[in-house]
Amino acid sequence: MITTHELRKKYMEFFVAKGHVEISGKSLVPENDPTVLFTTAGMHPLVPYLLGEPHPAGKRLVDYQKCIRTGDIEEVGDPAHLTFFEMLGNWSLGDYFKEESIAYSWEFLTSATWLALDPAKISVTVFAGDENAPRDEVSAGAWKRLGMPEDRIAYLPASDNWWAAGPTGPCGPDTEIFYWTGEGEPPRGSNKGTEPAKWMEIWNNVFMEFNRVDEKTLIRLPAQNVDTGMGLERTVAMLQGKKSVYDTEAFGPILKALGDLSSKKYGSPTNGAEVDRSFRIVADHIRTATFILGDPKAVLPSNVGAGYVLRRIIRRAVRHGRKLGIEGSFLSPLAQVVIDNYSGPFPELTENNARVAAELAREEEKFLETLQKGEHEFAKMLPNLLKNPQKVMSGRLAFKLYDTYGFPIELTEELAAEGGLAVDREEFDEAYKKHQELSRAGSEQMFKGGMADHSEISTKYHTATHLLHQALKQVLGAHVAQKGSNITAERVRFDFSHPSPMTKEELAQVEKIVNDQILMDLPVTMEMMDIEAAKASGATALFGEKYEAVVKVYSMGDFSKEVCGGPHVVRTGLLGKFRVQKEQSSSAGVRRIYGVLE
Numbered sequence: 001m002i003t004t005h006e007l008r009k010k011y012m013e014f015f016v017a018k019g020h021v022e023i024s025g026k027s028l029v030p031e032n033d034p035t036v037l038f039t040t041a042g043m044h045p046l047v048p049y050l051l052g053e054p055h056p057a058g059k060r061l062v063d064y065q066k067c068i069r070t071g072d073i074e075e076v077g078d079p080a081h082l083t084f085f086e087m088l089g090n091w092s093l094g095d096y097f098k099e100e101s102i103a104y105s106w107e108f109l110t111s112a113t114w115l116a117l118d119p120a121k122i123s124v125t126v127f128a129g130d131e132n133a134p135r136d137e138v139s140a141g142a143w144k145r146l147g148m149p150e151d152r153i154a155y156l157p158a159s160d161n162w163w164a165a166g167p168t169g170p171c172g173p174d175t176e177i178f179y180w181t182g183e184g185e186p187p188r189g190s191n192k193g194t195e196p197a198k199w200m201e202i203w204n205n206v207f208m209e210f211n212r213v214d215e216k217t218l219i220r221l222p223a224q225n226v227d228t229g230m231g232l233e234r235t236v237a238m239l240q241g242k243k244s245v246y247d248t249e250a251f252g253p254i255l256k257a258l259g260d261l262s263s264k265k266y267g268s269p270t271n272g273a274e275v276d277r278s279f280r281i282v283a284d285h286i287r288t289a290t291f292i293l294g295d296p297k298a299v300l301p302s303n304v305g306a307g308y309v310l311r312r313i314i315r316r317a318v319r320h321g322r323k324l325g326i327e328g329s330f331l332s333p334l335a336q337v338v339i340d341n342y343s344g345p346f347p348e349l350t351e352n353n354a355r356v357a358a359e360l361a362r363e364e365e366k367f368l369e370t371l372q373k374g375e376h377e378f379a380k381m382l383p384n385l386l387k388n389p390q391k392v393m394s395g396r397l398a399f400k401l402y403d404t405y406g407f408p409i410e411l412t413e414e415l416a417a418e419g420g421l422a423v424d425r426e427e428f429d430e431a432y433k434k435h436q437e438l439s440r441a442g443s444e445q446m447f448k449g450g451m452a453d454h455s456e457i458s459t460k461y462h463t464a465t466h467l468l469h470q471a472l473k474q475v476l477g478a479h480v481a482q483k484g485s486n487i488t489a490e491r492v493r494f495d496f497s498h499p500s501p502m503t504k505e506e507l508a509q510v511e512k513i514v515n516d517q518i519l520m521d522l523p524v525t526m527e528m529m530d531i532e533a534a535k536a537s538g539a540t541a542l543f544g545e546k547y548e549a550v551v552k553v554y555s556m557g558d559f560s561k562e563v564c565g566g567p568h569v570v571r572t573g574l575l576g577k578f579r580v581q582k583e584q585s586s587s588a589g590v591r592r593i594y595g596v597l598e
């Protein structure tokens with residue numbers, strides 16, 4: 001029976017044997033990308049290359065990428081939903097296209113040397129065609145030549161077979177591959193179009209030849225690319241004949257450890273559905289939290305952005321741990337199980353082991369305090385509440401407890417029930433929904449093509465970021481290192497290591513140096529180099545970032561030299577005038593600068 005680690009390895013081996021270069025997956029926290037909090041798809045870090053930037057490792061690539069999607073966090077707990085998952089992907093950047101991509105997938109899935117799946121249990125979908133692109137007879141033809149019967153091919157509309165990472169960015173028709181999950185052999189004529197529930201998606205081959213610029217405009221990309229994605233956890237569950245991802249060894253050790261901590265057992269026939277659901281929620285959330293905190297560019301729990309997502313995940317895990325009867329702290333030992341299981345393919349988890357443990361323990365303790373405070377507040381309120389003749393606590397009040405103290409509605413209901421009160425759940429839900437819509441819109445925006453945002457102004461800010469970084473090093477010293485950056489159409493936000501607030505004079509100096517480089521109209525040039533040679537040549541590289549063997553190095557005259565994926569403007573003179581808007585603290589030992597181009 002194939003395991004998670006084996007499938008990942010086989011996938012890499014297969015595509016390397018087919019002339020692909022294995023590149024390392026990237027951080028969960030995208031650099032220079034204002035549109036998204038986490039890496040949400042395997043193709044996300046490759047967007048610039050799909051748009052036409054040359055990739056230093058070539059045109060055929062294979063990787064496994066950590067991804068997080070928390071848009072439907074409330075659904076986690078059913079047997080299929082995950083907030084963290086791995087995406088296996090192979091990429092053609094203007095090299096092979098539909099015919100070969102499909103042939104590779106077929107060989108990997110069905111050949112006795114690789115996965116040896118029964119071809120009779122595989123069906124596919126192809127794009128049915130619309131005003132943007134014709135019915136995909138090329139893909140259908142490729143499938144038929146490999147022996148796929150006509151009745152296993154479903155032609156479906158864009159809602160199924162057009163893949164885009166967001167409202168803008170690279171996109172195109174896809175062909176999706178499904179495996180039969182029903183009993184015995186699938187009946188004749190069965191496919192995703194006729195019996196959707198019985199066919200499970202295992203692979204998605206996207207033929208990215210378009211770029212959506214805005215709602216109305218679709219333009220052709222410079223090359224015909226292939227982006228494929230195989231969800232690792234889901235595919236392993238299917239290959240193992242398991243009904244749920246939680247029944248695979250990606251989760252087995254976590255669920256077992258959680259059982260030991262709670263003296264319950266996952267999947268025990270005496271468990272109510274709620275108990276197993278809590279098991280799954282804790283298992284999913286601790287895996288996600290461990291990967292976020294174990295990332296080289298970890299975010300820490302906070303009340304905004306990605307930090308807020310992490311906080312929510314941790315708190316939800318704590319709450320469900322309590323539902324399982326765990327009183328004290330339990331997250332760090334569980335995280336250790338995740339780290340032990342994943343340290344092979346993700347060595348960063350071992351490197352950041354101490355941080356994972358410390359941050360989880362800290363956040364857990366804080367939340368337990370919050371819960372206690374909430375319980376205390378509730379006890380104070382109870383006598384007044386009991387004066388209500390209907391014995392109902394208003395939903396607005398319940399929401400206030402939630403909003404102010406982070407006090408979960410289930411606990412409010414529980415405590416209210418103990419005091420003989422009901423909670424107006426409808427009113428609470430209404431308030432909660434409104435709040436959630438706001439915070440979702442604010443904290444997890446759609447992926448809009450990411451760094452892909454090659455819009456002119458972002459590119460300018462990107463170049464300005466390099467100038468700013470170098471200017472800071474010159475003014476403050478060599479200890480200055482980039483800790484993060486975020487670019488919007490209005491400004492750049494730049495975080496860097498420095499122990500104290502900058503003085504007015506220092507800020508003026510930095511501004512002047514940047515503007516001098518702009519006035520000198522330095523040429524911006526790019527060179528491909530071996531990463532070690534790049535570092536030896538003095539190019540700035542980000543600490544903790546995983547780089548390919550060969551990287552792009554951008555130089556701005558002799559002033560700045562940095563390892564970077566680009567893109568950049570061709571001359572610094574195009575930037576206009578740079579102004580530091582604000583300098584403030586970001587976290588301990590890290591300062592933050594907001595800068596604008598005028």
Ligand code: SER
Nearest residue numbers: 041043204227228229
């Ligand atoms: N971009 C596609 C997906 O995420 C294939 O990798 O499904």
